Amino acid sequence: MSHITEDCLKIIINELQYDLSSLYSCILVNRHWCRIAIPILWKNPSSLKGFSPSKLHNMIIFLLPKSSKKFLSDNIPELSLTEISDNKPLFNYISFFTQISPDLINDLSYALFYDDNKGYNYVGVRYKTYLLDQEIYKLFINNCKGLKLFYCKTSHPLFKYQGATTCFSQLCTLKINLMFVPTGNLFDIIQICQNIKHLELKNCDKDIENLVDFINIQRNLQSLCIDFLPLSDIIMQKASTLKKFILRPFTRLLSPKILTSLINLQYLELISDEKFVLIFGGSTMKDWDEYISIASFPNLQYLKIYFDTDLSITKDYMLIEKSNGNIFEINILKENFHDPIYTKKLIITISKCCPKIKRLTINIEPENFEDLKEIFLNCTQLEMMCFSLDSEEHNGDKLLEIILDYSPETLREYSFIEIENSIFTTEGLEKFFENWKKRKPPLIFDIINNPW
Template sequence: MIIFLLPKSSKKFLSDNIPELSLTEISDNKPLFNYISFFTQISPDLISGVSKALIYDDNKEYNNNVGERYKKYILNQEIYKLFINNCKGLKLFYWDTSHPLFKYQGATTCFSQLCTLKINLIFVTIGNLFDMIQICQNIKHLEVTNCNKNIEGLVDFINIQRNLQSLCIDFLAKEKLHFSIFRPLNDIIMKKASTLKKFTVRPFIRLLSPKILTSLINLQHLEIISDADFTLILGGSTMEVWDEYLSIASFPNLQYLEIYFNTDLFFTKDYMLIEKSNGNILEINIRREKLHDPIYTKILIITISKCCPKIKKLTINIEPENFEDLKEIFLNCTQLEMMSLSLDSEEHNGDKLLEIILDYSPETLREYSFFKKENSIFTTKGLEKFFENWKK
């Protein structure tokens, strides 16, 4: 259907360069209405899906040679031009291409109302970012993936935004990176921090300064994900310093908290964020791999039971020593709907855990799951009893 909407110039250009398409033989009769004008978002999957459907035979193996890549490039180019010239007010866009999109006809009209943008910095050049700055100045939700040492244009783009409310930084490190390279990024995040309601950083958190935490005064959603090799990061704050800033930071409007570590380094004071959340938290997801720490787990569970009366979803590690502590959450968090427990110890008496869930969980709890890397910790008899009596 999309090929019927291509202008004559695009059909001729593509037919000249990709003869097997034979687009000039297609009727110039267009659909009754231009459905592309109703699009509010464009994803790279949509563009690549259209090009693959046009250029590749399902029965023919795809060869990633120069000629095939060129065909794909120019076909994507003409499809992007078609969408950009016809979409009158995109709201969401995933920028995952090196095409100079903001130089295409209709770019100003197409992108001027954009409020959610995801940028893959592997493909986007400083020049393209500069072009985008001229058009997009009201982004509310920004996600940056594969963020590496080339951040000059990104800093300028973040700076120009008038009402940035959500920021996700996903770092990429294929070689050792020094913290100092990202100082301008730290500075601009600090400058914009007061308007941010959602903040996500992964997987190299030490490339940012923990001082940012104390500036996020209106934060409602926080994600700190660390599952990468820390030896690639030179300089920056230690995990102990991050921990101290977590104990200082206060997010009274916090509703969602996710902290995940898949390294030998981890936080020990993140529970203090929960203490200062004014009881507004609706979901907590705190997991730490490679760790058996029942003392920390007890503190976390007790803190949640005392400070999260509205919580609906909970994901945490659990140790055998803390099974009884779960009763406090069930008795005090009476709106809990979903619970997911990560079971890492080999000493679990799983049937005891099932009994506690069965006897103490609130009526609202309808979804539960257990993460266990190896064999099940539940006996057949224990599971039968649990499911026979669940929510009777």
């Protein structure tokens, strides 16, 4: 192992990036291994199980430059940061971070300013927290080179800080929470970030200056997730490059015409919260069904549709028909929706058009239990199924019998969402588990009571 090439060693150690104890062991082998393992360990240390938050917080404070420590000590003397040693560490750990988490920075501020017994320690804590967050963000932005992922959830003018261009110019994934980010900051982001591939916009509850320009300027936008704001025109302009599209939670506020433009889509998620739609209005379910019936996503691999009302689209099975058999996962749930005819169409379509499907979540009616046999017989790569059962008339024991007799060997994980009382009898469950033992494969069996 002492003669293994550095490139090979990097590949091997990178496979251990989520194994904290193994990375520690690699660091202790020798200096050469240490130089390779440290950057991997510090890519995103807060995500590692077993990593000490307090040690991470202390390291970040330790790495603050003298100017920041003096500035914070002058404005927040209670922190006494000037007493912290300025000895240079062996590594510039901050430079190895591949993402800046607002949760990490918020947790650090909370740890410094909050006392379990007294609550927040200092008068004017909000202002002091703002100053501390500012200096920590400056530390990260001035040291991190070529971040790939960033979640912007602050009013700080981050994209004006020293080093921002180097830090953010290679961003691939950007999440922006517009509840916290001032509209003026979007203009600064436009100047640096023009090659975003995955964009998520949260809390778009009004027309926001520069937002359309920001989306439009992206050269290779492949994934777009939008909360609320109707941006049909700009989405249609970017539709040819989009591979992933998520719209939540106000589906009807967007024109369904966009569906016909998303020709290269691989991932589609439509989530509708009818409480807000009743307030704001929007396209009707008939409109959505019309465009769904003519839309075609031949590369579609993932489909999620969720409606929390008895008003729902009913032509979604037609998207599955035109997916060229590429779908791996379907998650279609509709609250208070009872239509055995629709459910039969959906089940038959899945059984005929989804030979590669591995994970399936659907509503199921008692009238459709027998139809499930078609899925079990034709979808032989299934690994997980989740059924939403919201009728008191369900004969759950019959469903268990069909699963035992017809489900493929690959299918070992089952979840049942029960809206009413339990649909299974004790005898039915005992018989099912006893007979499953003969199949030998391990079983994951979960009953979820009324998640809504």
